[in-house]
Amino acid sequence: MEYLTIKQAAEKWDISERRIQVLCREGRIEGVKRFGRAWAIPNDAEKPVDARVTTGEYRNWRKKS
Structure with missing residues (x-):
């Protein structure tokens, strides 16, 4: 089986090397x-789906009453 390095995967998927490291650590690949x-x-x-919250859904969550 052929393998890629973090750098090669980052170039292939057009995301940062650090993000690839996080995805590997979380077991999402x-x-x-x-x-x-x-x-x-x-x-x-x-390439895994980006599951980060970008809508601001959790912004100011403490102020909700």
């Missing part, structure tokens, strides 16, 4: 493996 400090991402892995 299928088949990812860790070798020491490096991550190995399968060549055929698909």
